[in-house]
Amino acid sequence: MSDIRLEMVKKNFGATEVIKGIDLAIDPGEFVVLVGPSGCGKSTLLNLIAGLETITEGNIYIGGKRVNDTPPRDRNIAMVFQSYALYPTKTVRNNITFGMVSRGIPKADQDAAVAEISTLLQIERLLSRKPGQLSGGQRQRVAMGRALVRKPDVFLFDEPLSNLDAKLRIEMRTEIKKLHQRLGKTIVYVTHDQIEAMTLASRIAVMDNGHIRQFADPKTIYEDPVDLFVAGFMGSPPMNMMPGKIRTLGGQCVVSTGGPEDEPLDFLLPPALSERACGQEGRDVILGLRPEAIFAAGTELPGANRFIFERPISVVEPTGPDTMILFHHAGLDVVARVRPEDARPEGTLFMFEADMEKAKLFDAKTTLRI
Amino acid sequence: MSRNNLGGIVQQKGTRHLMMRTLLFLTLGVFCLYYLIPLIVMIATSLKSLEEIRAGSLLSLPQDVTFDAWAKAWSSACVGVRCDGLKPFFWNSVAMVVPAVTISTILGALNGYALTKWRFPGADIIFALILFGAFIPFQVILLPMARTLGVLGLAGTIPGLVLVHVIYGLAFTTLFFRNFFIGVSSGIIQAAQIDGAGFFGIFFRIVLPMSLPAVVVTVIWQYTQICNDFLFGIAFTVGDSNPVTVALNNVVNTSTGVKEYNVDMAAAIIAALPTLAVYVIAGAYFVRGLSAGAVKG
Numbered sequence: 001m002s003d004i005r006l007e008m009v010k011k012n013f014g015a016t017e018v019i020k021g022i023d024l025a026i027d028p029g030e031f032v033v034l035v036g037p038s039g040c041g042k043s044t045l046l047n048l049i050a051g052l053e054t055i056t057e058g059n060i061y062i063g064g065k066r067v068n069d070t071p072p073r074d075r076n077i078a079m080v081f082q083s084y085a086l087y088p089t090k091t092v093r094n095n096i097t098f099g100m101v102s103r104g105i106p107k108a109d110q111d112a113a114v115a116e117i118s119t120l121l122q123i124e125r126l127l128s129r130k131p132g133q134l135s136g137g138q139r140q141r142v143a144m145g146r147a148l149v150r151k152p153d154v155f156l157f158d159e160p161l162s163n164l165d166a167k168l169r170i171e172m173r174t175e176i177k178k179l180h181q182r183l184g185k186t187i188v189y190v191t192h193d194q195i196e197a198m199t200l201a202s203r204i205a206v207m208d209n210g211h212i213r214q215f216a217d218p219k220t221i222y223e224d225p226v227d228l229f230v231a232g233f234m235g236s237p238p239m240n241m242m243p244g245k246i247r248t249l250g251g252q253c254v255v256s257t258g259g260p261e262d263e264p265l266d267f268l269l270p271p272a273l274s275e276r277a278c279g280q281e282g283r284d285v286i287l288g289l290r291p292e293a294i295f296a297a298g299t300e301l302p303g304a305n306r307f308i309f310e311r312p313i314s315v316v317e318p319t320g321p322d323t324m325i326l327f328h329h330a331g332l333d334v335v336a337r338v339r340p341e342d343a344r345p346e347g348t349l350f351m352f353e354a355d356m357e358k359a360k361l362f363d364a365k366t367t368l369r370i
Numbered sequence: 371m372s373r374n375n376l377g378g379i380v381q382q383k384g385t386r387h388l389m390m391r392t393l394l395f396l397t398l399g400v401f402c403l404y405y406l407i408p409l410i411v412m413i414a415t416s417l418k419s420l421e422e423i424r425a426g427s428l429l430s431l432p433q434d435v436t437f438d439a440w441a442k443a444w445s446s447a448c449v450g451v452r453c454d455g456l457k458p459f460f461w462n463s464v465a466m467v468v469p470a471v472t473i474s475t476i477l478g479a480l481n482g483y484a485l486t487k488w489r490f491p492g493a494d495i496i497f498a499l500i501l502f503g504a505f506i507p508f509q510v511i512l513l514p515m516a517r518t519l520g521v522l523g524l525a526g527t528i529p530g531l532v533l534v535h536v537i538y539g540l541a542f543t544t545l546f547f548r549n550f551f552i553g554v555s556s557g558i559i560q561a562a563q564i565d566g567a568g569f570f571g572i573f574f575r576i577v578l579p580m581s582l583p584a585v586v587v588t589v590i591w592q593y594t595q596i597c598n599d600f601l602f603g604i605a606f607t608v609g610d611s612n613p614v615t616v617a618l619n620n621v622v623n624t625s626t627g628v629k630e631y632n633v634d635m636a637a638a639i640i641a642a643l644p645t646l647a648v649y650v651i652a653g654a655y656f657v658r659g660l661s662a663g664a665v666k667g
């Protein structure tokens with residue numbers, strides 16, 4: 001097991017800065033997931049850790065050793081590529097053993113390792129086939145086998161499940177999680193899929209445009225996002241973000257959203273939030289409420305700091321376990337998550353209840369959390 | 371492939387359509403014949419005796435087939451002053467073609483691999499310069515090349531000719547392989563790097579086996595070019611080291627009284643056989659490889 005440490009790592013391709021100064025400390029045995037929009041530099045960062053790209057500035061340490069100038073083969077890492085990158089002319093067995101052959105490991109040890117890995121991944125029957133004769137899920141397993149067989153200190157995964165269909169993806173997700181629990185190796189894992197990120201990660205690094213916005217455990221990322229970007233990135237459907245202004249109404253601190261076209265709503269802030277946010281009358285803020293924090297009035301156990309309001313339903317979207325109800329407000333479609341039996345047809349005037357304990361406030365200018 | 375499904379396409383029916391079809395096949399037939407007649411005449415003539423040639427017409431088929439002309443062309447026709455037939459020169463050609471094709475193909479593959487998968491500053495400029503070689507008219511380089519061969523002590527020898535063909539083949543072989551490798555995923559190379567293989571390890575164990583279609587196209591291309599070459603052969607070899615193309619010219623030009631058309635024809639076919647054979651054996655693969663660019667292995 002090894003830790004990975006990045007110090008002010010930068011990477012330029014010609015004149016374009018792709019990685020703009022990243023500090024990251026990954027503990028031994030951790031499962032770190034990198035998420036972020038397309039083109040933000042996730043693959044590049046992974047390639048820098050693997051040594052497939054040379055870093056422009058900064059330092060990378062693996063297992064306490066500075067590896068800036070160490071070629072990939074000597075970093076004791078294994079990588080699973082998004083495209084799998086299996087060797088097309090080699091059989092599955094030879095794909096798996098190629099790394100050991102390159103390193104001159106005795107034949108007997110190779111056979112033992114192949115036997116162990118193929119049992120673990122259930123690919124014994126595929127060993128003499130070529131990659132072209134495998135299904136997507138089988139290829140994915142072989143790619144995984146090729147990485148696992150060398151027992152490296154660090155695993156790097158670049159969107160390994162993105163080519164699979166939804167069902168297989170969920171199965172493989174669980175497999176990867178089990179594998180990590182069993183082997184306890186350090187893993188850096190890139191994905192677009194936030195559910196994958198939430199379920200697998202011990203910590204998530206949210207990247208944007210060559211920077212890391214937040215690096216924390218999944219619960220913190222979800223409940224305590226540092227800014228609008230992180231808040232908007234995690235969660236599906238995404239958080240409702242209603243622009244509004246801080247007001248004082250009858251001695252109480254509210255965020256007024258909407259208007260002038262639609263009737264404004266004055267969301268009453270709970271004490272903790274009002275302490276931080278109030279005092280600046282008229283300050284522009286963004287009120288963030290996740291869909292699950294808005295539900296049908298009276299359907300949840302009563303709690304403190306609930307805000308009840310009425311709006312006509314514009315769209316109803318059943319998803320099975322829950323139904324999403326949309327209403328127009330502040331120029332957007334606000335999503336509320338209700339139980340299917342509480343849903344009403346479109347056009348009906350509906351009583352919503354918002355759990356203001358879960359509300360987040362962001363500064364409209366800096367986009368930072370208040 | 372869609373080509374396999376064409377038979378199932380619904381066809382138009384009716385007399386007008388039938389007439390068009392007949393016309394089409396008639397035209398095709400005429401063109402076919404037009405292209406084949408020289409070959410037919412050559413084969414027919416080579417199988418006749420001299421008397422029959424003199425008596426009959428050019429287009430008539432041989433009355434009594436004899437292989438004497440072939441035997442003579444192969445082993446006893448006079449090439450200049452030497453009367454051993456084309457045989458020694460045929461082996462000269464083989465001794466030139468095999469190393470020239472092998473070396474230029476391997477170098478082209480290495481070039482293409484380095485230019486696409488181990489990018490270095492200036493790679494594009496180097497490729498452009500190599501490619502430029504494909505557009506140089508060969509007459510231009512005859513004199514400087516002769517001088518170079520002289521300095522190297524290879525003038526008038528088969529190894530010298532091999533060197534010339536390797537150098538001037540590189541432009542095309544590099545182009546073929548570069549275009550093939552550019553379609554090969556870089557992920558495979560990266561995976562092999564992480565697996566601990568180096569430049570040559572990846573080349574020989576991963577990349578070269580993948581590039582079989584490109585190898586076939588390149589080998590056929592180089593083989594036909596070099597087999598059929600006359601200019602370099604006549605410019606850079608002398609007498610005994612001539613390739614068969616040059617020897618053929620000398621057979622035809624060596625006049626010892628009567629003109630032996632049957633021997634000339636047989637000699638011409640012998641000189642053309644190696645390329646014909648390759649076309650028959652691997653022609654389909656060649657066309658497929660060229661048009662697909664990167665046929666899946």
Ligand SMILES: Nc1ncnc2c1ncn2[C@@H]1O[C@H](COP(=O)(O)OP(=O)(O)OP(=O)(O)O)[C@@H](O)[C@H]1O
Pocket residue numbers: 013016018036037038039040041042043044045192
């Ligand atoms: N070799 C290169 N030369 C120039 N620019 C590059 C190169 N590789 C990547 N980039 C640029 O760097 C940026 C980050 O690329 P990267 O592949 O890391 O994105 P990513 O976050 O992995 O995206 P995705 O989620 O789509 O895979 C992109 O804007 C890309 O265009």
Ligand SMILES: [Mg+2]
Pocket residue numbers: 042043044158
């Ligand atoms: Mg990527």
